[in-house]
């Protein structure tokens with residue numbers, strides 16, 4: 230029987246993916262489906278740390294934030310990710326997955342603060358750790374938080390679970406002629422300004438030799454296939 234190729238992963242979950250077919254917010258059925266896929270992987274013994282996005286609730290650079298002070302809008306965006314983290318934790322609890330939420334912004338009544346050794350201890354105990362509030366700093370994104378936490382957790386890989394099934398020559402949602410890469414180097418992705426992930430996150434992963442796999446969270450079973458090292462999504466590497 231095949232074995233997972235990764236012992237510990239950092240899963241970046243798209244905030245926008247949590248909307249399902251809704252126009253904003255958290256779609257319960259979608260969260261439950263995503264959690265069932267996470268559980269399958271956790272049941273294989275893979276240690277899972279998650280960074281959750283917030284685009285389904287608030288995006289600091291979106292029209293909703295127009296006219297606002299950028300840093301204020303970004304803090305609102307980070308708080309949105311904490312709400313997503315709580316929704317995810319609740320859905321995991323309902324299927325028997327033990328998890329802990331750690332927030333990069335102190336908000337002690339609802340989540341533990343981010344403490345690196347404690348997070349690592351939880352992972353070793355088989356608990357899923359969900360990191361909320363991104364990096365805790367404005368002007369960053371949860372992609373960069375995923376790169377950062379992936380390294381801090383000594384994860385084997387960063388998995389970006391998003392709305393498209395890999396990195397394309399152009400945004401596939403806007404350009405139907407865009408072609409998917411099976412693999413691409415960090416340097417090429419940065420040089421070509423391929424916007425599937427921000428350049429800060431790509432540069433951080435490149436400098437620390439941390440591979441990224443970009444795949445679709447909407448494709449059933451894709452997460453498990455990535456975990457088994459099967460041909461799924463796009464591998465971004467040095």
Ligand SMILES: Nc1ncnc2c1ncn2[C@@H]1O[C@H](COP(=O)(O)OP(=O)(O)OP(=O)(O)O)[C@@H](O)[C@H]1O
Pocket residue numbers: 242243244245246281282283284285371372390391392393395396397398399400401402423424425426
């Ligand atoms: N070259 C490209 N290849 C693939 N996707 C691209 C590319 N350029 C732009 N995109 C867009 O990038 C999006 C994924 O990145 P984005 O940061 O918007 O979402 P996310 O990180 O998954 O969600 P959230 O920010 O809500 O957590 C895709 O949905 C796709 O439309």
Ligand SMILES: O=c1ccn([C@@H]2O[C@H](COP(=O)(O)O)[C@@H](O)[C@H]2O)c(=O)[nH]1
Pocket residue numbers: 244281282283284287288289290302303304305306307310362363364365366367368369370371372374
């Ligand atoms: O480290 C961070 C992470 C996020 N933000 C703000 O939150 C929103 C939502 O995050 P996404 O990565 O877009 O899902 C983002 O647009 C920023 O406004 C942040 O400031 N710092």
